[in-house]
Amino acid sequence: MSFDATILSSPIEYLKGVGPLRADLLKKELNIFTFKDLLDHFPLRHVDKTKVHPISSIHLASDYIQVAGKITALNLMGEGRGKRLVATLKDDSGTLELVWFQAISYIQKSLQLGQPYLVYGKAGYFNGMPQITHPEIEAFSPEKLNGKAFLDPVYPSTEKLKAKSLGGRQIGKLTFGLLSSIQENDLPENLPPSLLQHFSFPSRFEAYQQIHFPVSEERFQKAINRLKFEELFIAQLRLSLIRLQRHRYSKGVVFAQVGQLFNTFYHQFLPFALTAAQKRVLKEIRQDMGQGRQMNRLLQGDVGSGKTMVALLSMLLAADNGFQSSLMAPTEILANQHYQGITSLLKNMPIRVELLTGSVKGSTRKKILKDLAEGGIHLLIGTHALLEDKVQFQKLGLAIIDEQHRFGVEQRARLWKKAEIPPHILVMTATPIPRTLAMTAYGDLDYSIIDELPPGRKPISTVHRYEYARATVMDFIRSEIDKGRQVYIIFPLIEESEKLDYENLMRGYENVKAFFPEPRYWISMVHGRQAPDVKETNMQRFVQHDTQIMVSTTVIEVGVNVPNASVMVIESAEKFGLSQLHQLRGRVGRGCEKSFCILLTGTQLTNEARERLKIMCATNDGFVIAEKDLELRGPGDIEGTRQSGLLNFKLANIVQDKHWLDAAKQLSQTIVAADPTLSAVDNLRLKSFLHAQKGKLAWSKIS
Ligand code: ADP
Ligand code: MG
Numbered sequence: 001m002s003f004d005a006t007i008l009s010s011p012i013e014y015l016k017g018v019g020p021l022r023a024d025l026l027k028k029e030l031n032i033f034t035f036k037d038l039l040d041h042f043p044l045r046h047v048d049k050t051k052v053h054p055i056s057s058i059h060l061a062s063d064y065i066q067v068a069g070k071i072t073a074l075n076l077m078g079e080g081r082g083k084r085l086v087a088t089l090k091d092d093s094g095t096l097e098l099v100w101f102q103a104i105s106y107i108q109k110s111l112q113l114g115q116p117y118l119v120y121g122k123a124g125y126f127n128g129m130p131q132i133t134h135p136e137i138e139a140f141s142p143e144k145l146n147g148k149a150f151l152d153p154v155y156p157s158t159e160k161l162k163a164k165s166l167g168g169r170q171i172g173k174l175t176f177g178l179l180s181s182i183q184e185n186d187l188p189e190n191l192p193p194s195l196l197q198h199f200s201f202p203s204r205f206e207a208y209q210q211i212h213f214p215v216s217e218e219r220f221q222k223a224i225n226r227l228k229f230e231e232l233f234i235a236q237l238r239l240s241l242i243r244l245q246r247h248r249y250s251k252g253v254v255f256a257q258v259g260q261l262f263n264t265f266y267h268q269f270l271p272f273a274l275t276a277a278q279k280r281v282l283k284e285i286r287q288d289m290g291q292g293r294q295m296n297r298l299l300q301g302d303v304g305s306g307k308t309m310v311a312l313l314s315m316l317l318a319a320d321n322g323f324q325s326s327l328m329a330p331t332e333i334l335a336n337q338h339y340q341g342i343t344s345l346l347k348n349m350p351i352r353v354e355l356l357t358g359s360v361k362g363s364t365r366k367k368i369l370k371d372l373a374e375g376g377i378h379l380l381i382g383t384h385a386l387l388e389d390k391v392q393f394q395k396l397g398l399a400i401i402d403e404q405h406r407f408g409v410e411q412r413a414r415l416w417k418k419a420e421i422p423p424h425i426l427v428m429t430a431t432p433i434p435r436t437l438a439m440t441a442y443g444d445l446d447y448s449i450i451d452e453l454p455p456g457r458k459p460i461s462t463v464h465r466y467e468y469a470r471a472t473v474m475d476f477i478r479s480e481i482d483k484g485r486q487v488y489i490i491f492p493l494i495e496e497s498e499k500l501d502y503e504n505l506m507r508g509y510e511n512v513k514a515f516f517p518e519p520r521y522w523i524s525m526v527h528g529r530q531a532p533d534v535k536e537t538n539m540q541r542f543v544q545h546d547t548q549i550m551v552s553t554t555v556i557e558v559g560v561n562v563p564n565a566s567v568m569v570i571e572s573a574e575k576f577g578l579s580q581l582h583q584l585r586g587r588v589g590r591g592c593e594k595s596f597c598i599l600l601t602g603t604q605l606t607n608e609a610r611e612r613l614k615i616m617c618a619t620n621d622g623f624v625i626a627e628k629d630l631e632l633r634g635p636g637d638i639e640g641t642r643q644s645g646l647l648n649f650k651l652a653n654i655v656q657d658k659h660w661l662d663a664a665k666q667l668s669q670t671i672v673a674a675d676p677t678l679s680a681v682d683n684l685r686l687k688s689f690l691h692a693q694k695g696k697l698a699w700s701k702i703s
Contacts, residue, residue, distance in 0.1 A: 067089070071089055095130075117139060236667075237686065254321075277449070493528075
């Protein structure tokens with residue numbers, strides 16, 4: 001049995017009924033490259049097409065429905081883009097309009113007045129009339145229904161595909177043809193027999209047949225459960241194997257001692273007592289770095305939880321053991337802020353810290369590179385510039401990465417290569433990730449959480465205000481500015497249209513300016529269309545308090561620290577997701593003044609938007625917000641995980657299928673612990689399946 005060489009790995013153009021043109025579209029539109037990819041294009045849902053409903057049963061909230069009736073009228077209406085063909089369909093119970101905007105003349109010719117038709121589509125209401133736009137339609141005779149499968153699959157498709165006769169129905173036909181032509185050993189079993197038995201799962205072959213063309217509800221349920229479990233289990237198994245590999249076999253530099261540098265700083269220069277959470281995390285890191293294997297740790301902590309101090313102390317541990325460290329931030333501003341903060345904390349310590357960014361040039365740069373290679377620099381802080389090949393350390397022992405999700409996996413991997421034995425890696429993120437997600441996305445990492453804020457923080461007051469109260473909001477802002485504070489006003493990115501975003505921002509800027517005229521007030525504006533140096537200058541003016549107001553799109557989201565800013569206004573707040581709102585709000589509440597977050601919205605709000613605003617006003621706890629976000633939006637959208645691709649399961653949903661996820665995790669760990677090389681007879685299928693999949697998925701260590 002083999003997972004590589006079956007007919008299912010054939011390119012999709014070789015499937016009967018596809019050909020090069022349609023193959024191109026399938027690849028572009030749906031990522032279907034092989035026969036197997038087509039089988040993995042699962043139906044959205046099934047409909048029972050043996051049932052014909054009376055037209056009168058269509059109501060306002062109707063979904064897809066099948067009806068049958070005679071066409072009593074056929075009319076062309078409208079002009080230009082509004083031109084359409086409207087057919088009136090009547091059965092004993094009522095009347096329905098069928099509407100086509102495309103292929104009008106073809107359809108007009110093929111339909112006959114007075115003839116019975118079977119019609120299927122999404123029913124809606126238009127001008128008080130029930131209507132189906134672009135229905136599936138075929139000549140009707142009652143005996144036609146008898147031969148139909150129990151449930152018909154409905155496949156996702158796109159407008160482009162529909163235009164080339166590759167709508168959901170045609171995809172169904174292709175899939176049906178393919179499934180009828182293959183045999184059991186084309187879709188070999190991959191799960192161990194004991195697992196199949198334990199859950200009474202159907203075979204993989206049977207599961208694929210039944211998920212597309214089920215013969216009964218019960219067999220469909222079994223099929224979908226099996227395939228969901230398989231998906232989660234294979235993912236968890238990979239993570240368990242990677243983790244085991246790293247724990248057992250990876251080499252790491254040993255930081256054996258806590259030395260003079262750490263102790264001196266800790267006892268003489270630490271400006272505050274560490275929180276219990278900071279202490280705990282530091283201990284976890286210390287243990288991890290002393291064991292002789294490479295640390296690969298994710299450090300999560302809400303904005304303002306004090307991750308930088310943990311990084312600094314870890315770096316001192318490295319220095320105590322004769323190793324250099326690096327600290328990489330996603331923007332120059334952040335790198336700069338780290339550099340300023342850290343050099344001032346270390347001013348009485350015999351530690352050399354340098355800053356390397358794109359704007360460090362000429363002889364300064366040369367000198368830094370030279371000293372770095374000779375070991376004269378203990379800590380190098382910087383941006384992506386640190387990744388360049390020219391940047392050579394003498395003895396890099398610890399690489400710290402701030403605000404993890406702005407860096408890709410490959411970028412992080414480049415840090416590894418800067419030392420003979422890969423350095424310990426500490427990735428810090430302020431995006432709280434719910435535990436369920438962390439376990440799935442980062443199951444191969446060790447992770448630490450700072451779940452406590454330093455004492456004495458004043459919680460940020462968050463309120464929701466409607467557009468019509470804008471003047472009052474502006475008055476409030478003015479009173480804060482007059483007290484010497486600064487204010488952020490953030491506009492959303494609507495993604496689809498950069499031009500619209502820009503116009504929206506400009507209008508907003510003019511509006512703010514009308515309330516806050518120069519020269520009494522000065523405004524900075526930052527947005528994605530500006531050149532990096534313009535952005536930097538505008539940002540810097542705000543940081544230095546040359547301006548009191550920062551009007552911007554979400555580009556300022558990550559990490560910026562202006563403790564004097566006490567108000568965050570978020571425009572069109574209903575357009576933001578929860579975790580993004582939380583990140584934005586984290587820009588204020590950093591000083592000793594009471595801070596405010598004002599969520600401005602229009603009056604038309606969806607229930608979900610209302611829920612988000614309510615949660616934001618009710619809590620400042622990032623982990624609570626992350627859990628809610630996961631509930632409301634599902635995992636696909638969680639910030640920072642989308643690009644990782646680790647959570648894009650085709651069938652499983654880690655919220656709704658949490659029990660399967662837990663089972664998959666537990667069983668994969670048991671199997672790997674008992675048989676780390678998957679050599680037991682029971683596990684051989686798994687081994688060859690994983691082997692065949694190698695390289696297909698972007699599973700990778702985080703760095
Ligand atoms: P983040 O986790 O968002 O990177 P920072 O490391 O920037 O947070 O810390 C936020 C602020 O809190 C800084 O001004 C820092 O000096 C301060 N801070 C950190 N730890 C403590 C502590 N244990 N007690 C008091 N203040 C602290
Ligand atoms: Mg930080």
